[in-house]
Amino acid sequence: MTDDGPVKAYRNVPFLNSRDARPLRILSEYLEPDARFEDLEVSDTIVFFGSARIPPRDDAAARLEAARTHGGDVAAAEKWLAMSRYYEDARELASRLTKWSKGLKGRRRRFVVCTGGGPGIMEAANRGASEAKGMNIGLTISIPGEPHDNPYITRELSFEFHYFFMRKFWFIYLAKALVIFPGGFGTLDEFFEIMTLIQTRKLTKKIPIVMYGKTFWDDVIDFDALVRYGTIDAEDLDLFTRTDSVDEAFDFLTSEMSARFLGEPGGGL
Numbered sequence: 001m002t003d004d005g006p007v008k009a010y011r012n013v014p015f016l017n018s019r020d021a022r023p024l025r026i027l028s029e030y031l032e033p034d035a036r037f038e039d040l041e042v043s044d045t046i047v048f049f050g051s052a053r054i055p056p057r058d059d060a061a062a063r064l065e066a067a068r069t070h071g072g073d074v075a076a077a078e079k080w081l082a083m084s085r086y087y088e089d090a091r092e093l094a095s096r097l098t099k100w101s102k103g104l105k106g107r108r109r110r111f112v113v114c115t116g117g118g119p120g121i122m123e124a125a126n127r128g129a130s131e132a133k134g135m136n137i138g139l140t141i142s143i144p145g146e147p148h149d150n151p152y153i154t155r156e157l158s159f160e161f162h163y164f165f166m167r168k169f170w171f172i173y174l175a176k177a178l179v180i181f182p183g184g185f186g187t188l189d190e191f192f193e194i195m196t197l198i199q200t201r202k203l204t205k206k207i208p209i210v211m212y213g214k215t216f217w218d219d220v221i222d223f224d225a226l227v228r229y230g231t232i233d234a235e236d237l238d239l240f241t242r243t244d245s246v247d248e249a250f251d252f253l254t255s256e257m258s259a260r261f262l263g264e265p266g267g268g269l
Contacts, residue, residue, distance in 0.1 A: 029166040033159055037174070040156060041107065044261070045114035045137060045174045046097055046253070048090060049190050050121025050181030050212075056091075060084035086181050086213060087124040093179065093212075093246050094128030094136075100254055102134055104262070111176055111257060112137055116167075117149040117158065121181045126152035139167050168193065176261050177253050178209045180240075182216040198239055199232075208256035209240035210249045217242055 015021055055063070061084075064077035094113045101111040113129035115122035117138025129136035130152040138153035140160045149158045161167040172194060180191050191211075197203035211217045226232045243249050 026163060026166060029161055029163055030169070033170055036156065036159075040135065041109055042112050042135070042137070042157070042174070043108045043110050044176045045112050046094075046101075046177045046179065046257075047114045047171050047175045048094060048121060048125035048179045048181065049116070049183060049187045050086065050090060050124075051183040051187060052116075052118045052120040052122060053184075054083050054087050054120045054124075054182070055080055056087050056124070057081070057084040083182070086121060086216075089212065089246050090121050090124035090179075090181055091128035091131075093249055094125040095132040096128075096246070096250050097253065098129040098132035098134035098136070100250075102132070109135060112157075114139065114171070114174070115153075116140065116171075116186075117153055119150055121183065123150040123152060125179075126150055130154075139170055141167050172197070172203065175207060176205075177257055178207060179249065179253070180209065180211045180217075182213045182220075195236075195239065199236060206260055208253055208260070210253060211240050211242045212244070212249060214242045214244045 009015060016024065060077070060081040064074070064081050066072060067074045067077040097111065098113055101109075104110050112135055113125050114137035115125045117126070117140035122138070126136050126138060127150075135154045135157060136152070137157040138149045138159065140149045140158070141164060142160055142162055148160065159170075161170075168190070171190065178194065180187065194203070194209075198207070223232075223237055227234050227237065241252055243252070
């Protein structure tokens with residue numbers, strides 16, 4: 001109640017922020033993005049996962065020069081310069097995929113680059129898509145102390161989620177391909193959750209998956225050991241492909257998406 005009379009429920013901020021209204025908040029994180037995607041005629045996505053820590057090559061080179069000049073941690077700076085290749089590869093791959101998708105027939109937007117909206121690999125993919133003059137998506141999450149969306153996301157397609165599970169829903173619901181770059185706990189969580197959905201047939205669409213950075217992933221996850229111990233089947237390793245080449249990743253993804261989702265190899269809509 002206010003001086004002007006009773007407050008409508010949908011304008012009652014204390015209620016909307018209460019435990020009782022949690023289902024409404026969850027539902028809003030489905031309905032509001034869905035409305036925006038439909039308004040902008042976004043049909044589906046290519047999702048890039050990867051570390052928020054990996055810098056662009058220019059930044060990494062400047063960091064190394066500063067460390068050498070001012071007595072900083074040269075070994076750490078050299079590590080990040082080596083890792084910066086993944087930023088540049090994500091940027092190039094996203095740009096090439098965006099140019100390819102823009103050339104498809106039809107008025108709706110197909111295979112739009114989508115990331116978690118943060119820095120590092122996420123920024124690189126959004127940046128590459130932006131440089132190709134394509135719309136791209138950022139699905140950020142509100143975390144105390146964490147930066148918000150990177151500057152390359154299309155403003156109309158920049159989202160901030162409160163609930164991790166709703167963010168994950170939107171990652172996979174529209175996805176027609178996944179590219180997993182080197183990353184930490186978050187990237188591993190996203191990859192393994194998706195692999196679990198595929199293995200248990202909860203996700204039935206045949207999504208091409210690229211694990212980019214073969215040396216990194218072979219060091220981090222011993223997939224062959226999982227097969228050897230019998231905790232996964234040998235055939236499960238066919239659910240994704242590993243590569244260190246932008247050309248190989250681009251050719252694999254465009255070929256698979258054309259065959260699975262466009263009706264014919266190289267075909268349009």
